[in-house]
Every structure is written in C-alpha cells, then in structure tokens.
Amino acid sequence: MTTDKPHTALKCLVIDDEPLARRAIVDFIAQVDFLSATASCGSALEAQELISKEKYDLLFLDINMPYLSGIDFLESISQPPMVIFTTAYSEHALEGYRLQIVDYLLKPITFKRFYQAALKAKELYLLKNQAREEVSLVESSMYIKHEDCFVKIQWTDILYIEAMQNYLKIHTLEKMYIIHQTMIAIEELLPKEHFFRIHKSYLINVKHISSLSGNRVFIHQIQLPIARQRKETLLNDIIYKNLLSK
Structure with a gap:
C-alpha cells in the first residue's frame, strides 16, 4: 500500500467476511490518492466495535455476512458515514438506495467500477463539507x-x-x-x-x-x-x- 496519502483522504473501513474480497478492496483503495484504508474487518459485529472508537468517512460494506447482515448493520447506526455496498447479489439494490448509499458494487468488482464509485463518494463528501462551511459562516x-x-x-x-x-x-x-x-x-x-x-x-x-x-x-x-x-x-x-x- 502507498503511504503518501494526503491528509484530506477519506478514511475508509472495509467490511467483508471473505478475506480475498476484503483484500481486493483494500488494494484498490491503495491506488486512489483521495482514499485511505484505515481499517478492515470480517463481520458487522467487529465493525460496530470499530466505529464506536473511530470516525470513518466511508464504509465499503458487504451485505451477506454471518450473524448480522450489512443492511441490518447499517440500519442500526444512528448517524452512519457514507456507504458503498459490495456484494455478489443484485436483489438488494433497491434496499441499498432506500438507505441512501453512495453506490452498489457487484462482485467481482473491476477497478474501473470501483473508481467510479469512489469518485461519487468524494463528490458527495465535498458537497457535504461545503454545506457545513456555509452553515457555519451564517451562524458565525x-x-x-x-x-x-x-x-x-x-x-x-x-x-x-x-x-x-x-x-x-x-x-x-x-x-x-x-x-x-x-x-x-x-x-x-x-x-x-x-x-x-x-x-x-x-x-x-x-x-x-x-x-x-x-x-x-x-x-x-x-x-x-x-x-x-x-x-x-x-x-x-x-x-x-x-x-x-x-
């Protein structure tokens, strides 16, 4: 992985119970200068523990996982960060957009498709920050x-x-x-x-x-x-x- 990421890189958490799929996403993140793979884990239960201790800008979240699905996990978070679903199953697409996810990536994921989703996340992040700054300026x-x-x-x-x-x-x-x-x-x-x-x-x-x-x-x-x-x-x-x- 590259180590010269800018300070403004989005902090990412990769959640997938398949080690190879998890590794592939982490490797993709390493190639994008505005993303940083801060952590990764194999279950939603582990992810709950991580997000209780650390703030993340973007989750790469698998849906079909043991004990707690990605959808159930996302619904349990009161103020979730941005989310990109990564899954082998297309039937959950509508459910994902109901939860206002950034994008929905079907496995096997190509780097081109991954990068398109990452650009969407970056654009949304910048828009949200601009809105916060405008509100802060008014309230000052x-x-x-x-x-x-x-x-x-x-x-x-x-x-x-x-x-x-x-x-x-x-x-x-x-x-x-x-x-x-x-x-x-x-x-x-x-x-x-x-x-x-x-x-x-x-x-x-x-x-x-x-x-x-x-x-x-x-x-x-x-x-x-x-x-x-x-x-x-x-x-x-x-x-x-x-x-x-x-």
Missing part, C-alpha cells in the same frame, strides 16, 4: 437592533455580554451595544462551545479569557465576577482541557 454572525439601525456582529468579536434587567450590554472588541433582549434568549443563539455563563449577569466568550484568579475572570484586562459553582465547571470544561502543565 448575528444582527442586532441598535438605536435606529440593524448592526451585524461577528460572535468572535464579542468579549462578554452583561445583563441589565430586560436589556443587555454587548461588549465587543470595538464598541459596546445596548439591546432590548434577555440573557437566556441570546445564550440560546450563541454557540455553546464558545460562550460560557460565569454569573447570572455575565456571559463570556472563552476565546478572550486572559486569566482566571480567585473569583475573577479577566477578559482583556477587564475583571468580571464568577460564581463559585460556575468556576468549577469552567475549570473542568475549558481550562483543564487546555492546560499544558499541572
């Missing part, structure tokens, strides 16, 4: 009504948000905005992995934490109070996970 900003106009704010520019009854002060890198909104409502809009409620009156962007000392969080040299129970959560969920030395 929001509009607020400030005075008599609507202002677009990138959430990455927000330092912290301060509650004042039914109003909020949004402190950004450049200026401060006052809007008529509740803390609960804006907390739902912002990405939870980047914003953390340190106090009933303060929601901070963890990206801008300068330091944490005692019962104070420093955001660009601005001191903000942190509730005792929230400090423990902040330490465990964010600080300790990025701590270089203890």
Whole structure:
C-alpha cells in the first residue's frame, strides 16, 4: 500500500467476511490518492466495535455476512458515514438506495467500477463539507437592533455580554451595544462551545479569557465576577482541557 496519502483522504473501513474480497478492496483503495484504508474487518459485529472508537468517512460494506447482515448493520447506526455496498447479489439494490448509499458494487468488482464509485463518494463528501462551511459562516454572525439601525456582529468579536434587567450590554472588541433582549434568549443563539455563563449577569466568550484568579475572570484586562459553582465547571470544561502543565 502507498503511504503518501494526503491528509484530506477519506478514511475508509472495509467490511467483508471473505478475506480475498476484503483484500481486493483494500488494494484498490491503495491506488486512489483521495482514499485511505484505515481499517478492515470480517463481520458487522467487529465493525460496530470499530466505529464506536473511530470516525470513518466511508464504509465499503458487504451485505451477506454471518450473524448480522450489512443492511441490518447499517440500519442500526444512528448517524452512519457514507456507504458503498459490495456484494455478489443484485436483489438488494433497491434496499441499498432506500438507505441512501453512495453506490452498489457487484462482485467481482473491476477497478474501473470501483473508481467510479469512489469518485461519487468524494463528490458527495465535498458537497457535504461545503454545506457545513456555509452553515457555519451564517451562524458565525448575528444582527442586532441598535438605536435606529440593524448592526451585524461577528460572535468572535464579542468579549462578554452583561445583563441589565430586560436589556443587555454587548461588549465587543470595538464598541459596546445596548439591546432590548434577555440573557437566556441570546445564550440560546450563541454557540455553546464558545460562550460560557460565569454569573447570572455575565456571559463570556472563552476565546478572550486572559486569566482566571480567585473569583475573577479577566477578559482583556477587564475583571468580571464568577460564581463559585460556575468556576468549577469552567475549570473542568475549558481550562483543564487546555492546560499544558499541572
């Protein structure tokens, strides 16, 4: 197998109870620069164990296997990766497309037919990634009504948000905005992995934490109070996970 695969190669899991058929798919994958045969196994039961520990982009999945068929296995996965069926039986084709597989390869599989299916998987993967990026781009900003106009704010520019009854002060890198909104409502809009409620009156962007000392969080040299129970959560969920030395 080639070892100089690009980092963007699709991570593949080959599942087939026939060793020779499994080997043939792995060899085909080795010839395609945008695929990488990360693992292979001889049963759906083994595959269940593998996908519980590792994320795969593409499965090459045989249908007729002992104990658990490829179709039953695929139906048991809540969020399956892309799948290409590899089988000696054509009668399952409609069932495969019901499960939204990428392609259906009949054995014996030629490299030409394999490559056609691989190109379909690559195209679908790129389309899905593009869609995710577009969604992420939209969700990275929001509009607020400030005075008599609507202002677009990138959430990455927000330092912290301060509650004042039914109003909020949004402190950004450049200026401060006052809007008529509740803390609960804006907390739902912002990405939870980047914003953390340190106090009933303060929601901070963890990206801008300068330091944490005692019962104070420093955001660009601005001191903000942190509730005792929230400090423990902040330490465990964010600080300790990025701590270089203890």
